[in-house]
Amino acid sequence: MGQDPLVHIDNLSYQYPRAKDLALRDVNLSVRRGEFLGLVGPTGAGKTTLCLALSGVVPQFFGGRFYGQVTVAGLDTVETPISLLAQHVASVFQDPDTQLIANSVQDEIAFALENICLLPEEIRRRIAWAVQAVRLQGLEGKHPSELSGGEKQRLAIAAALALQPEVLVLDEPTSQLDPVGSQEVFATVRELNAELGITVVLASHASEELAGFADRIALLAEGQLVDVDTPRRIFARPDLLSRYATRPPQVAQFYQELARRGMPAPSAPVTLEQATASYEALHEQIQLRLCEFAANMSAASGPPLLSVRGLEHVYPDGTRALQGISLDVQKGEYLAILGQNGAGKTTLVKHFLRLLQPTAGQVLVDGQDVGGFQVSELARRIGFVSQNPDSQIFSSTVEAEVGFALRNLGMNGPALAERVEQSLQTMGLVEHRSEHPLSLSKGDRARVVIAAVLAMQPDILIFDEPTTGQDYRGAQRILDISRELHQAGKTIMVITHHLHLLPGYARRIIVMGKGVILLDAPIRQALHDIPTLSGTFLSPPQIVQFALWLASREQVSLPVLTPEELAACFRSRVGSA
Amino acid sequence: MLPQQGGQRMTWRTIGSLRESPLQRLDVRSKLAFLLATTFLAFLWESPLLTGLLVALILLLCLIAGIRMAYLRQMLRLMLPFYAIVLLTHGFWNTSVGRTAIWAAPQGWWLIGGKLRLTSEGLVYGLMVVFRTLSLILVIPLVIFTTDLNQLIVGLVRIGLPYKVAFTFSATLRFVPLLLEEIGSISEAQRLRGLALEKMNLIKRLQVYARIAVPLILGAMTRSQQLEIVLATRAFCGSPQRTFLQEPRLRGLDYALVVLCLGVSLVALWLRLRTGLGRFVMP
Numbered sequence: 125m126g127q128d129p130l131v132h133i134d135n136l137s138y139q140y141p142r143a144k145d146l147a148l149r150d151v152n153l154s155v156r157r158g159e160f161l162g163l164v165g166p167t168g169a170g171k172t173t174l175c176l177a178l179s180g181v182v183p184q185f186f187g188g189r190f191y192g193q194v195t196v197a198g199l200d201t202v203e204t205p206i207s208l209l210a211q212h213v214a215s216v217f218q219d220p221d222t223q224l225i226a227n228s229v230q231d232e233i234a235f236a237l238e239n240i241c242l243l244p245e246e247i248r249r250r251i252a253w254a255v256q257a258v259r260l261q262g263l264e265g266k267h268p269s270e271l272s273g274g275e276k277q278r279l280a281i282a283a284a285l286a287l288q289p290e291v292l293v294l295d296e297p298t299s300q301l302d303p304v305g306s307q308e309v310f311a312t313v314r315e316l317n318a319e320l321g322i323t324v325v326l327a328s329h330a331s332e333e334l335a336g337f338a339d340r341i342a343l344l345a346e347g348q349l350v351d352v353d354t355p356r357r358i359f360a361r362p363d364l365l366s367r368y369a370t371r372p373p374q375v376a377q378f379y380q381e382l383a384r385r386g387m388p389a390p391s392a393p394v395t396l397e398q399a400t401a402s403y404e405a406l407h408e409q410i411q412l413r414l415c416e417f418a419a420n421m422s423a424a425s426g427p428p429l430l431s432v433r434g435l436e437h438v439y440p441d442g443t444r445a446l447q448g449i450s451l452d453v454q455k456g457e458y459l460a461i462l463g464q465n466g467a468g469k470t471t472l473v474k475h476f477l478r479l480l481q482p483t484a485g486q487v488l489v490d491g492q493d494v495g496g497f498q499v500s501e502l503a504r505r506i507g508f509v510s511q512n513p514d515s516q517i518f519s520s521t522v523e524a525e526v527g528f529a530l531r532n533l534g535m536n537g538p539a540l541a542e543r544v545e546q547s548l549q550t551m552g553l554v555e556h557r558s559e560h561p562l563s564l565s566k567g568d569r570a571r572v573v574i575a576a577v578l579a580m581q582p583d584i585l586i587f588d589e590p591t592t593g594q595d596y597r598g599a600q601r602i603l604d605i606s607r608e609l610h611q612a613g614k615t616i617m618v619i620t621h622h623l624h625l626l627p628g629y630a631r632r633i634i635v636m637g638k639g640v641i642l643l644d645a646p647i648r649q650a651l652h653d654i655p656t657l658s659g660t661f662l663s664p665p666q667i668v669q670f671a672l673w674l675a676s677r678e679q680v681s682l683p684v685l686t687p688e689e690l691a692a693c694f695r696s697r698v699g700s701a
Numbered sequence: 702m703l704p705q706q707g708g709q710r711m712t713w714r715t716i717g718s719l720r721e722s723p724l725q726r727l728d729v730r731s732k733l734a735f736l737l738a739t740t741f742l743a744f745l746w747e748s749p750l751l752t753g754l755l756v757a758l759i760l761l762l763c764l765i766a767g768i769r770m771a772y773l774r775q776m777l778r779l780m781l782p783f784y785a786i787v788l789l790t791h792g793f794w795n796t797s798v799g800r801t802a803i804w805a806a807p808q809g810w811w812l813i814g815g816k817l818r819l820t821s822e823g824l825v826y827g828l829m830v831v832f833r834t835l836s837l838i839l840v841i842p843l844v845i846f847t848t849d850l851n852q853l854i855v856g857l858v859r860i861g862l863p864y865k866v867a868f869t870f871s872a873t874l875r876f877v878p879l880l881l882e883e884i885g886s887i888s889e890a891q892r893l894r895g896l897a898l899e900k901m902n903l904i905k906r907l908q909v910y911a912r913i914a915v916p917l918i919l920g921a922m923t924r925s926q927q928l929e930i931v932l933a934t935r936a937f938c939g940s941p942q943r944t945f946l947q948e949p950r951l952r953g954l955d956y957a958l959v960v961l962c963l964g965v966s967l968v969a970l971w972l973r974l975r976t977g978l979g980r981f982v983m984p
Contacts, residue, residue: 179934207936215934222927225875225935231851234946236935247946287936440771479889500897508893514920515883516890518912532895562919580895 130290130323131155131178135192138173138182147173149347151192155325157290160317162338162355163327166369167566167595169344171327175295177201178325180209197290211240214284216294218593220276220301224268224283229260232268232279233286240287254282257320258312273465274305278312285316292316294326298333299593302464302621304661306330310337329595332373332666335359335394343368360392369597374624374667374687375399381691382410388696399670403677408697412674415693417648417683427491428452429615430476430506430584434485437471437639445471447639448485455583458607458616460626460647463636464661469619472636473586477502504533507582511589513569514562522564522572523548523557529580543579551575551605567598574605584615591622603629623651624665627685635660648683723954724766724847729856731955731962732844738962739840743833745969746979749825752832759839766847776838784831791827792819798981799823825983850875855945865939872928876921883920887913 136151148170155161163171176182180201183190194201197212217223226232233254237247255261258278268276277297285292294313298306310333316322317337328334334341335355342352345368351358359365359372362380372380372394379392388409393399430453437446445468453459461469474480475487478494487494494502510516519525527544535543548554551571556564561572570590577585587606591599599622607629610616618630626633626647633650635643637660643650650656651664652672663669667687674690675682684690724732739755746752763773792799799820806817845853850871857867891909892898898906951959972978 176930181930181933185930185933205938206933207938210934210936213934215931217927217931219927221879222924223931225872225928225931227850231946235937238944238946239936239938239940241940241942241944243944244946244948247944251946283935477893479892498897498899499892500895503893503895510886510890510893512886515886515916516893517916518887518891529894532897576894 128157129154130157130159130197131325132195133174133177133192134194136177136194137189137191138177139189140173140186141188143188146347148177151347151349153342153349153352155291155323157323158317158321160314160324160337160339161326161352162334162341163325163344164329164331164334164341164358164370165344165350167598168346169368170347171344172295173347174344175215175293175325175327178291178293179213179215180204180206181215207239210236210284210289211287212289213291213293214281214287214289216277216280216284216292216297218296218299220273220280223280224276227267228264229255229266229268229271229279230264232283236283236287250286250288254286257285257316258282272305273301274308277301277305277309281309281312281316285322289322291323291325294324294328296327296329298328298330302661303623303663304464306333307663313337329371331359331371332395335373335376336397343370355394356391356398359394369595371596374665375670377687378667378670378690381687382694385691386696387691387694388698396666396669396673400673403674410694411697412678412680412693413695414680417689426454428488429455429490431488431491432472432475432485433488435472435475435482435487436484437468437475437480438483445639446475449639449641451634451641451644453584453615453617455615456610456613457632458610458618458630459632459634460618460620460630461634461636462621462623462650462657462660462662463642464621466638467636467660468639469636470588471639473508473588473617473619476506476584476586477508500532503529503582504580505582506584506586507577507580508586509570509574509577509588509590511592513566513573516573516576517561517569520560521558522553522561522575525561525572526553526575526579529576533580543581547575547579550578550608567594567601570594570598570602571605574602578609582614584617585609586617586619588619589621590618591620591625599625621662623657623662624667627651627665627689635662648685651685652683722766722847724762724843725849726954727847727958728949728951728955729844729848729852730860730949730951731958732848733856733860734959734962736840736844738966739836741966742969743836745966745973747826747829747981748979749829749832749981750984751979752829752836755836756832756839759836759843763839763843766843768842768846772842773839776842780834780838787830787834788824788827791830792824793817795820795823795826798826822983826981829981845874852947852949855947855949858945859949863939864941864943868939876924879924880917880921883917884913887916 131154133151133153136148137146138148139146151174163174165171173182177194178196178201183202184206190202196209199209199212201209224232226235230251233251234247237250255264258281260275260278260282263271263275268279271279281292292313298309301309313324313326314337317324338355340352341355341358343350343358350368351364359376362372365372375396376392376394379389382389390405393402432449432451435446435449438444449472463469471480475482476494478497478499489502489505517525519528523544526547527540530540530543548557551574553571553575556568561569564572590602594602603625606616606618620626630647633645633647634641635650635656642659643653643656651668654664657664667690668685671682671684671690682693684693739759742755743752799822801821802818803821804819806813806815808814854867854871857870858864896909898909901909969979
C-alpha cells in the first residue's frame with residue numbers, strides 16, 4: 125500500500141443552486157492510494173455530495189457555489205471534464221435499476237469503453253477482465269433485468285471498473301439490497317481493494333460491514349467532517365455516534381452497555397472476529413449469570429382476523445411466486461415477514477388486498493373471501509404502506525393528502541376534518557399541515573403516507589420495507605410508530621430484511637423463501653434459527669451471532685436479541701460473592 | 702391494463718417478445734427497409750384485399766416473433782373506437798366510391814331525410830383504411846420488440862443519424878416500461894386509498910388520471926437526472942468518433958430482405974401505374 129495521497133480534499137464547501145444551506149462545509153480529507161475509506165453519517169450529512177464531488181458531478185453537472193479544491197490523481201475535479209475524470213474515478217450509485225443502461229451484461233460494460241473510443245478487441249479484453257473481477261462470468265449475454273439485486277450492483281461496479289480507474293466511489297450501494305446481495309457487493313469491493321489495490325470510498329449505513337472492511341471511517345454530519353479514524357476508534361465513541369444518529373456495530377453496543385452497567389469493559393471490538401478474540405480478556409473480569417427470557421407470544425385464540433388457505437400464484441411468465449401458503453393472523457398481532465428479494469413477500473400481501481388474484485387458494489378477512497370485494501373496499505380494513513413514498517403522494521398539501529382517502533370514502537365536513545386532525549396528530553405532522561408533501565424530508569414523507577393510510581382507520585396495517593433508504597434514526601422512528609399503533613390495538617405486519625431492527629417490535633416472525641413459508645415462530649426462536657435464515661440467504665444480527673458463539677463456548681442457552689439483553693446476562697467478577 | 706407483474710419488474714421482454722426467432726437475428730437496417738416497404742405498400746394500395754393480405758402477413762410475422770397476444774389485443778382495444786369512426790364516416794360520407802345504398806335515412810327525418818345513405822362501397826373502403834393503419838400499428842412493435850436497443854442505436858448511427866439523437870431515441874424507449882410500471886404503482890396506491898375507478902364517470906376518471914401526472918412527471922424527472930449523472934460518469938459525451946463493440950454486419954439474409962423489399966415495392970408501383978393493380982375495387 126502506497127502512502128501518497130490519491131484524493132485530496134482541501135477546504136471544500138459547496139452549496140447547491142437554490143439551496144439555503146451549504147451541503148458541505150470546510151471539509152479537509154486525504155485518501156491514500158490503496159486505502160478503503162468508509163463514509164458514515166445520518167441522512168443529509170453530505171455523504172452523497174462528497175461522493176459526487178470526487179467524480180466532478182459536483183459542481184460540473186449541478187452548478188452552485190464551490191469553494192476550495194478537490195484533486196484526484198493530480199487532476200482538479202472542477203477543471204477536468206467529468207468524462208475524462210471518469211477514467212480515474214469510477215462511480216456506483218444507490219439504485220440498481222437506474223444506473224444500468226444497456227441490454228446485456230457485456231454491452232453495459234462496453235458502454236463506457238465505447239465512449240472513450242477504444243477498439244473492439246481492447247473492449248472485449250477489458251470486458252473479460254471486468255466480468256472476472258466482479259465474478260459475473262457466464263452471465264455476459266444476460267439482460268440486466270434478469271440479474272438479482274447483488275448481481276446488478278456488481279455489474280454497475282464492473283461497468284465503472286472497466287475504465288481502469290484508481291478510485292472506486294460507491295454511494296450506499298447496498299441500501300436497496302437484501303442481506304445476501306449486500307454481502308456480495310461488500311465482498312467484491314473488498315477483493316478489488318485487497319487484490320487489485322483499488323482505492324475505495326464507500327458511503328453506507330451498514331456499520332457492521334464497514335467496521336470489518338474499512339481502513340478508516342469518516343463521520344460526516346450537517347456537511348462537516350466530524351472525525352476520521354480507524355473503525356475501532358470511531359465506533360467506540362457512543363456519545364459521538366448517538367449525537368449524529370449513527371449506529372455502532374452491535375458488539376460495540378454490547379461493550380458500551382456493559383460499561384453503562386458499571387462493569388469493566390476494555391476497548392470495544394467492532395467486528396465479530398474481534399469480539400470473539402477479545403472475549404478471553406473480558407471473561408477474566410465479568411461472568412455469565414443465569415438469565416431467563418419469557419416466550420413472549422401468547423397462544424392464539426378466537427377466529428383469525430386474516431386467514432390464508434393454500435394460496436398459490438403463478439405470474440404470466442410462469443414464475444411460481446407462491447406455492448401453497450397457509451397462514452392465520454389473529455387480531456392484535458405484530459408480525460414480520462422476512463426473506464430474500466423474490467421470496468414472495470410482497471406478492472403474498474398483495475393478495476390480502478386483491479391487488480393480485482390467486483391462481484389457487486383463498487384469502488379470508490373476518491371470515492369473508494376477499495374475492496367478493498373491490499380493492500377500495502378492502503383498503504378500509506387493511507392499510508397498505510408500500511415501498512416508495514413518492515409514488516403514493518398526489519396532493520399539494522399534507523392536509524389534503526391525509527384527507528384524500530376520506531373523500532374517496534364519501535366523507536366530508538367536520539367528520540373529515542376531525543379524522544384528518546387526529547391522523548396528523550398521531551404522526552406528529554400538525555406543523556407541516558399546509559406544506560407540500562414533496563418539500564419534506566424522506567422520513568417525513570414516509571410519515572405523511574402512513575398518516576394518509578391511517579386516516580381510513582384500518583384494523584390491519586401492512587408496511588412494505590418501511591426502513592429502506594432511511595437512516596438509523598428514521599428507521600427507528602417509523603418502527604416506533606408501528607409499535608404505538610400496535611399498542612393502540614392495530615394488527616401490524618412488517619415486510620423487511622433489516623433483521624437487527626426487529627427486536628422490541630415484532631413478536632412473530634414468518635420466514636419465506638421461494639414462495640413457501642420456511643418458518644413461523646416467535647422472534648426469539650426465529651432469529652436464532654441459523655439454518656432456516658441462511659436457507660433464504662438471511663443472516664441473524666451480529667449480536668445474535670456473537671451470542672450463539674458464546675452459548676456454544678459456555679455450554680448455555682442464550683436466546684438474546686439485543687446488545688442490552690446480552691449485557692444483562694453478565695455480572696462483574698470483582699465485588700461479587 | 703397490461704399484465705400485472707406484482708413484485709416482478711416490467712421490461713420490454715415481459716410486455717413484448719419472449720421468443721428467440723429469426724427476426725431477432727436480422728440486422729436493424731434490413732428491418733427498417735421492411736418497415737419502409739410495408740408503409741409504402743400500405744399507402745400505395747387501395748385494394749381492401751391487398752391491404753388485408755399485408756395485415757395478415759405482418760400479423761403472422763408478429764406471431765412468429767412471439768409478440769404477446771395480450772399486447773396485440775390491448776392495441777386493438779385502444780384502436781377500436783377510432784376504427785368505428787373510420788368505418789362510419791366512410792360508410793356514410795365517402796361519395797367518391799359510395800354507390801350501393803344498404804340503408805338510407807327515411808324521407809321524413811329532419812335535415813338528413815333522403816340525403817344520408819350508408820353505402821357498401823364506403824364501408825369496404827373504410828375497412829381498407831382500417832387495414833392500412835393496422836399494418837402500420839403492427840409493424841412498428843414488430844421491429845422494435847425484435848431489435849436489441851443497442852443494435853437499434855448502432856443501426857441508426859450507421860444510416861446517418863447523429864449518435865446523440867439515436868441514443869436519446871433508444872433511452873426514451875428504454876424508459877417506457879419503467880414509466881408503465883410507475884403508472885401501475887401510482888394507480889395502485891390510489892386504489893389503496895379508497896379510490897374506486899370502477900364506480901366513476903368519465904370526467905371523474907379523467908381528473909384521477911390527471912392526478913397521476915404529478916408524481917409521474919416528478920418521478921420521471923428524478924430518473925432522467927440520475928440517468929444523466931450515470932452517463933456522465935461513464936464518460937459519455939456523444940462523441941461522433943465513438944466506437945462500437947458490435948459493429949453490425951449485413952448478412953446474406955439481410956441483403957436478400959433489402960433486395961426483396963425494394964423489388965416488391967418497385968414491382969407494385971409499376972403494376973399500379975401500368976395495370977392499376979391495387980386500385981379500389983369491391984371484392
